[in-house]
Amino acid sequence: MNFRxxxxxxxxxxxIAAAVALPVTSWSADEPLRVGAFLSVTGPAAFLGDPExxxxxMLVERINATGGxxxxxxxxxxxxxxxxxxxxRTFTKRLxxxxxxxxxxxxxxxxxxxxxxxxxxxSGTPFISLAGAVGIVxxxxxxxxxxxxxxxxxxxxxxxxxxxxxxxxxxxxSGTGGFDKSMRAExxxxxxxxxxxxxxDESYGAADTDMTAQLTKIKAxxxxxxxxxxxxGQGPAIVTRNYRQLGLTPALYQSHGVASKEFVRLSGxxxxxxxxxxxxxxxxxxxxxxxxxxxxxxAYKRDYEARYKSxxxxxxxxxxxxxxxxxxxxxxxxxxxxxRLRDALxxxxxxxxxSGVVNMSNTDHMGLDLSAFRILEVRGGNWVIxx
Amino acid sequence: MGSQxxxxxxxxxxxxxxxxxxxxxxxxxxxxxxxxxxxxxxxxMIGGMAASSLVSxxxxxxxxxxxxxxIAAAVGLVLEKLAxxxxxxxxxxxxxxxxxxxxxxxxxxxxxxxGKGIRSLPPISGEQPIAIGGATILPQxxxxxxxxxAIVAALSWFFGRTRLGRAMxxxxxxRLAAQLVGIDVKLVLFxxxxxxxxxxxxxxxxxxxxxxxxxxxxxxxxxKGFAAAILxxxxxxxxxxxxxxxxxxxxxxxxxxxxxxxxxxIAFVVLLGVLFVxxxxxxxxxxxxxx
Numbered sequence: 001m002n003f004r005x006x007x008x009x010x011x012x013x014x015x016i017a018a019a020v021a022l023p024v025t026s027w028s029a030d031e032p033l034r035v036g037a038f039l040s041v042t043g044p045a046a047f048l049g050d051p052e053x054x055x056x057x058m059l060v061e062r063i064n065a066t067g068g069x070x071x072x073x074x075x076x077x078x079x080x081x082x083x084x085x086x087x088x089r090t091f092t093k094r095l096x097x098x099x100x101x102x103x104x105x106x107x108x109x110x111x112x113x114x115x116x117x118x119x120x121x122x123s124g125t126p127f128i129s130l131a132g133a134v135g136i137v138x139x140x141x142x143x144x145x146x147x148x149x150x151x152x153x154x155x156x157x158x159x160x161x162x163x164x165x166x167x168x169x170x171x172x173x174s175g176t177g178g179f180d181k182s183m184r185a186e187x188x189x190x191x192x193x194x195x196x197x198x199x200x201d202e203s204y205g206a207a208d209t210d211m212t213a214q215l216t217k218i219k220a221x222x223x224x225x226x227x228x229x230x231x232x233g234q235g236p237a238i239v240t241r242n243y244r245q246l247g248l249t250p251a252l253y254q255s256h257g258v259a260s261k262e263f264v265r266l267s268g269x270x271x272x273x274x275x276x277x278x279x280x281x282x283x284x285x286x287x288x289x290x291x292x293x294x295x296x297x298x299a300y301k302r303d304y305e306a307r308y309k310s311x312x313x314x315x316x317x318x319x320x321x322x323x324x325x326x327x328x329x330x331x332x333x334x335x336x337x338x339x340r341l342r343d344a345l346x347x348x349x350x351x352x353x354x355s356g357v358v359n360m361s362n363t364d365h366m367g368l369d370l371s372a373f374r375i376l377e378v379r380g381g382n383w384v385i386x387x
Numbered sequence: 388m389g390s391q392x393x394x395x396x397x398x399x400x401x402x403x404x405x406x407x408x409x410x411x412x413x414x415x416x417x418x419x420x421x422x423x424x425x426x427x428x429x430x431x432m433i434g435g436m437a438a439s440s441l442v443s444x445x446x447x448x449x450x451x452x453x454x455x456x457x458i459a460a461a462v463g464l465v466l467e468k469l470a471x472x473x474x475x476x477x478x479x480x481x482x483x484x485x486x487x488x489x490x491x492x493x494x495x496x497x498x499x500x501x502g503k504g505i506r507s508l509p510p511i512s513g514e515q516p517i518a519i520g521g522a523t524i525l526p527q528x529x530x531x532x533x534x535x536x537a538i539v540a541a542l543s544w545f546f547g548r549t550r551l552g553r554a555m556x557x558x559x560x561x562r563l564a565a566q567l568v569g570i571d572v573k574l575v576l577f578x579x580x581x582x583x584x585x586x587x588x589x590x591x592x593x594x595x596x597x598x599x600x601x602x603x604x605x606x607x608x609x610x611k612g613f614a615a616a617i618l619x620x621x622x623x624x625x626x627x628x629x630x631x632x633x634x635x636x637x638x639x640x641x642x643x644x645x646x647x648x649x650x651x652x653i654a655f656v657v658l659l660g661v662l663f664v665x666x667x668x669x670x671x672x673x674x675x676x677x678x
Binding site for chain 2: 046047202203204205206208210212213217220234237238241245246247262265266269
């Protein structure tokens with residue numbers, strides 16, 4: 001039967017599709033490869049799942065139009081977990097037992113990913129997560145991989161930049177949201193390795209409209225050479241504006257959480273000189289012509305923006321890498337056998353994706369290093385790549 | 388130390404004024420109907436978002452602000468007409484639940500109309516900070532303080548000198564007696580929603596240049612305004628203003644002198660403490676004498 005690839009229809013048709021799923025136990029070469037995805041397409045994490053779903057649909061269509069993977073087409077099964085870990089578990093079960101997928105891509109949030117991990121491990125199904133937490137691949141699990149870089153890497157990238165600028169006294173200011181707290185904790189874990197001392201550690205509420213009190217305290221702290229704001233949403237823009245209002249002079253770092261045009265627009269002139277770590281995708285056109293990532297990110301950005309008329313985001317890029325890593329591994333494995341696919345994924349070397357150049361090993365199921373992040377600075381209202 | 392304290396004070400008075408305006412909206416509706424209108428925060432959001440979107444299509448700031456207030460007031464009036472008035476025989480709990488539903492609906496509509504992005508509004512008079520005694524204050528903060536004072540003065544004139552204002556106070560004091568002397572209590576309730584919505588919208592437009600606005604800003608500002616109203620005494624206009632400023636100052640002084648990690652905790656511990664000692668709020672609830 002001819003399944004439509006439109007995921008929205010699939011979600012609705014999920015029950016029917018599952019009911020009529022062919023009871024096939026061995027695949028002939030003409031059978032499509034079954035790709036299972038569970039994403040937070042709606043709900044509070046929709047900003048993650050929405051571009052991820054669009055990216056997967058676009059890629060599957062394009063791969064099928066150009067002959068599929070080793071002669072076999074891809075068939076995408078997408079379910080929307082709405083950011084609910086319990087639903088993610090249920091849908092993963094359905095993908096494995098009823099849709100009989102060959103591998104899993106998904107888990108927009110860390111919660112959804114964690115709920116699916118036991119099922120993937122038990123059934124022995126390769127699972128590429130799109131969520132951020134270090135805990136997904138540490139300790140290494142046999143069947144679990146992930147594409148996004150971690151908060152810890154963002155911290156380390158900022159600290160290496162500070163070290164090169166000979167800045168050693170850091171003041172932290174972070175929000176109370178999940179992203180903010182996780183990044184702060186990761187930064188505190190690794191800061192010692194870089195010889196950087198934390199001299200102030202302030203926080204603000206997720207919906208606060210004014211951070212001058214916290215910044216006034218930082219201003220009064222002796223010896224501060226740099227300030228790092230671990231934050232997401234409008235908070236970092238308010239911090240940046242308050243920073244200039246109070247006339248603070250130390251270097252200001254923001255996190256990859258606000259690596260977007262929106263941050264520069266909201267902060268206005270106050271953003272001048274702010275530095276932050278960002279994946280190559282966000283500065284696709286600014287990359288040097290000999291940058292190995294340039295062709296990949298420019299093409300993905302162009303295709304996505306042309307098709308969906310909205311700005312590309314790092315999150316869609318995670319899904320791009322998730323599917324393309326599997327496609328790359330499938331081509332090398334020469335078969336959809338789960339164990340061989342898993343081994344091929346672990347053997348990934350020099351895969352160039354939107355998040356960076358991926359080199360997996362049996363001790364590293366993410367395979368990204370610090371070069372995945374570029375340090376950007378705002379100059380004249382635009383991003384400039386510093387290093 | 389002195390200049391630091393001044394900076395904390397400025398921050399506290401600015402956010403405190405916004406809380407006070409939101410708290411006034413809670414009190415006005417409470418006086419007219421005994422209902423806590425949990426959609427009050429959404430009026431704050433509508434004010435900020437409407438003004439911001441009008442400015443972004445090229446309308447001058449002053450005109451955009453006037454229209455945004457009118458839009459919010461109209462939404463308030465429609466809400467009263469379609470939801471509250473039709474359920475006028477229902478008890479207070481039902482009405483409160485209706486306002487909670489209305490707040491979700493308004494937030495959902497805002498998300499569809501304006502999207503999920505964060506928006507900004509240009510400040511009324513520039514962004515160049517003013518240095519006062521070692522502290523730096525944004526011109527917009529002065530606008531916030533000045534507008535709040537002007538609104539308090541206007542409200543006190545309205546409730547003390549105009550027929551509608553006095554009718555609202557009379558209804559608050561004794562609904563049946565007010566009805567018997569010929570006051571149209573339905574009109575009073577109708578007007579109270581419009582007035583509360585307009586106040587909320589003003590608060591939303593004043594804070595948007597400082598703290599931005601998005602479809603969900605109303606949630607937290609509504610909650611803070613509600614806390615301020617309870618702190619000062621719900622239904623008491625002086626209490627709303629006092630409660631708002633106190634809450635704002637507690638937050639900024641708490642963050643500045645104690646710890647920013649406990650900023651919100653300090654404010655809410657004080658709120659709980661006050662309610663233990665004076666369950667009607669510091670200035671007492673529902674004093675409907677002249678403002």
